[in-house]
Amino acid sequence: MAVKLEKNVAGRLVPDVVNGRESVPFNGVGGYRPEGRKAAPRIASCVDYPADGDKRVGSLREAFEKVGLADGMVLSTHHHLRNGDAVANAAFDSAAEMGLRDLMWFPSASFPVHANQIEHLDSGVIHHIEGSMNGPLGAYCSAGKMRGLGVLRSHGGRWQAIQDGEVHIDVAVIAAPAADAFGNANGLSGPAACGLLGFALADSIYAEKVIVVTDNLVPFPCLPWQIQGNNVDAVVEVSSIGDPSKIVSGTTRLTQSPDRRRIAELAARFCADAGIMRDGFSFQAGAGGTTLAFAIYLAELMRAQGVTARFARGGSTQHMVEMLDEGLIEYILDGQTFDLDGVRSMREDPRHQDTSPFTSYNFHGKGNFASMVDVAVLGATEVDLEFNGNVVTHSDGRLLHGIGGWQNCLASRCAMLLVPSFRDRIPVIVDEVTTLCGPGELIDVVVTERGIAINPLRQDILDAVAGSELPIRPIEDLKAELDRLCGVPAKPERSDDPVAVVKWVDGTVIDTVWRTG
C-alpha cells in the first residue's frame, strides 16, 4: 500500500497514516492539543485478586497466559536496566514459545542487548517496534526490514501517547530490582539495583495488564513503592533480571579528550558569563562524556563564585551526588541513575528524589519540570543553520540513537547543544539536518570546540554575554570554517520509503526516517 506523504509546517514530508492509525503532522511548537478524555484501562475489582495479596505465578509464560496475551497485542518493557536488561528478551522468547504473532513491542528504549528481538521480528512474533532503535535494531529498521513503521518518541512523548490513547498497552512487563508478592516494586536494592523505575510508571497505571518480574522478592511491604502493587496483575520470580555490570557503570570518569573537555568548559563558562549560574538556579546534565565534564567544570565555577543550585535534574552520577553532599546542589530530581553512587544516594538521601517522565516531561501534565530548568545541556548528531537539531540519525540517514528526554529538555529556559564541530570529517553543523527532531526556535546555544553560536532569536542571551571573552560566533561563521576544514560534503541520496517517524512531544509527526542501503 502506497503511503500518502504530506508536508508539515516544518517543511518535512511525513506519512498521514502510521501503522494503520491516522497521524497529525507537526503544526509548530505548541500548535496542537488533543481533546477528549484521557485513556484508561478497564475497571478492575479487588475481589478478583487474591485476598492474601500473593500474586505470584510460576513463569512469564504462565503470567502471559493468565493475563491473556494474544496475537496482535501491544507488549511494553522498559530500559532502566539499560544494556544489562534480560527481561525484554525473555518476554519475547516466552511469547515465541507460546506461538504468538504480530505483537507490537513498545519499549521505553532499546539497547544493543535487545538485538535478540531481530529473530522475533524475522519470525513474525514481533510486528514492529515503537520505541528507540539503535545498534543492530536500528540497522534492521533502517534497512526497511520491519513490517510496520518504527515510531520514535521522547520519554515525555511516550507518556503523552499512553495518556491520550495513541498507544494502548495490553500487557506491561516491568523488571523490578526489588518487589513483594503484591507487586509493589522499586529499583533501589537487589543485585540489579538501578535506582528508579520511572520509565515504567505510566505503563503500570495505564496498561490493561501489568506483570512485575523480579529476582529479589522481599516480604510485603516493599518500600518505597515506586510501582504500586495495586496496579499489578501478576508477579514472576526469576533467577536474574539482568547483568549488573551492564546496568550501572562503576565510576564515571572525566573524559580525557581535550576537545570534549574544551566544549564542556566553554559551556560551563558560558553559563557563568550569561548570568544563568546564579544562586538558586537549576540545571540538567547527563552522564555522557561531555555533559559529565560540563557538570565538573560548572561545579568548579560554582565553588569559586560561592553559588548554590536549588536543584539539578539527572541522569545522576557519582559527580552529581558529590555536589549534593558538598552542598553545591540542594536537591537532585533524578530521572535515571547512572552509577552505584547514584543508587546509594537515592536510597539514603531524601534530597535525592526519583522522578518520572510524568513529573519531568509529560505534554499532558498541568506543567512539567523541563520548562522550569534554567539550563539543559544536550548532545546531537547534527544542528543546522536554523538551529534545528537531529539526535536520531547519522548524516547518512541511518537510525543511530533514540530521542530519550532530548526533545523534552529543549523546553528549558536555555537549551544548549554540546557537540564537536565535526566527527570523522563529517560536519555536525550542516545546512539542513538529515532528520528534524527539535525545532530551532527551542535550541538556544550550540557549543563546539571551535566556538559558541547563539540563536539570534535569543537576543536576551546575546545581550547577557556581550563583552564576554568566550569565542562567540555566528553559526554561519562556524559552518564556513568547517566547510573549509572538512570540505563541503556531498548530499547523500535518500530513498522514498519511510521506515520510521519521529514524533514531536505533542504526538504530531515532525519528520520521517527513510530506508537506507
Added chain:
Amino acid sequence: MGEPKIKPASAGPTGERVRSDLNVAYEPGDNALLIEVHSKVDYLYRDAIEGAVLRVAQALAVTTGRLAVTDVGALEWVILARTESCLRRAGFDGPPVLPEPAPEANAPRRRDRLRRSRLYIPGNQPKLMISGGLYGADAIILDLEDSVPPAEKDAARLLVRNALVALDWGLSERLVRINQGTVGEEDLAAIAAHNPHIVLLPKVETPMQVGRVAEVLQRLAGEGAAFLMPILESPLGIHRAFEIAAADPSVVALTLGLEDLSAELAAPRTAEGWESFHARQTTVYAARAAGVQPIASVFSDISDEEGLASYVRRERGLGFDGVGCIHPRQIPVVHREMTPSAEEVERAVRIVRAAREAEKQGLGAVAVGSKMVDPPVVRQAERTVELGVAGGVLGSNWDAEG
C-alpha cells in the same frame, strides 16, 4: 641516471583504533592507474577523497598501478600528505602537493612576544594537530624529533608541512622541532617555505650547529626565514650556552631538555631538580646575556596539576619566561602560574606610566615616588604589564584609564 625503480609502498597507520587518518598503499602495475577508496565517510566524501589522491598522483606523474586508500575520516591535507609519502616511498618524484592555505597561513612571525606556554604535538598524529590551535597556547610545536620513529620521519615532515599550510593555529606561534644533522636538513627543506615562526634545534652543542641551520633556512626562505630556538640537552651544550644563544641574530630563545641532560649527567631527574639547577640557571643567564628569552623544559606528569603549578612557579622564579606543555590541560595552569600578582602588576604599571611621562617631558631619568628607576627596571616592568594583561589581571586598555 636511469629510471628510478618503482616498488610497492604504503604510508599511514592501519587498525581498529585509527581515527582522522588513513593508509595509502601503492602496487606497481602496467594497468592504467586505479584508485580504490574504502572510507567510513565515503557516502559524503568519496569524490573528494578520490580527487585528492588523483591530484597527488598527477603531480608525481603516476599513471599506472593501483592505489588503495583505507580512510577513517581524514581531512584533505592529511590525505594529500599520506598519498604523497606513499608515492615518494614507491620511488616517484615531483613537486610538493600543497593543500589550500588557511586564511591565517601567512600570520607574521614576531621576535618579541609572550612564550609562556608551548604545546608539543607529535608530527605523525594528524588527529592531535586538528585542534592544536584552539587551546590558547602561546606556541605550538609540531615535533619531528623524539615523537616520530625513524622510519616515519619522511611522512611526518609532509604532514607537518601540510598542517602549517592548511590549519588555523589561532593566536599560537607556529614552531617546528626538527631532527639533528642531515635528517634535520631534510626536515627544513620540507617546511622552511611554509611559515614556521621558529625552528627548534635539538641537542645543540656548538654555535656552528646554529649557524649552519640559520644558513640553510636563509637559503630556503630568504627574508621569511624562521627564527631559531636552540635546545641544550647535554653538559657540553650547557657549558657553551652563551655562545650558542649568541651564535646568530635569528636566535630568539634558548631552552633546555632535562630528560636527555639527566641521562648524560648520570643524575636521575628528581622533583626537587637540584641535579639540573646549574643547567637551568646557566640557561637563564646565557639567554639574558645574549638578549634572548630563556624557556624552561616540560613537566611530564599530565595528571599532577599541583606538581605542574609548583614547577612553573619555581622556573619562573629562576627567570624563565615560559615552560613546555605536553597536554592541552597544562596550558591554563602554566598561564595562571606565569601571571604576576595584582600587586606586582600595579607596581609595574606605575613604573611604565612614569617612564612614558618622563619621555613625554624629555626627561632622561624616571622617578616613581621618591625613587629613581633605571631603564632595565622599566623594561622588566613592561614585561610584567604584558604578562598581567595576558593573564587577565590587567585590562588590555589599562593605558587608556590613567
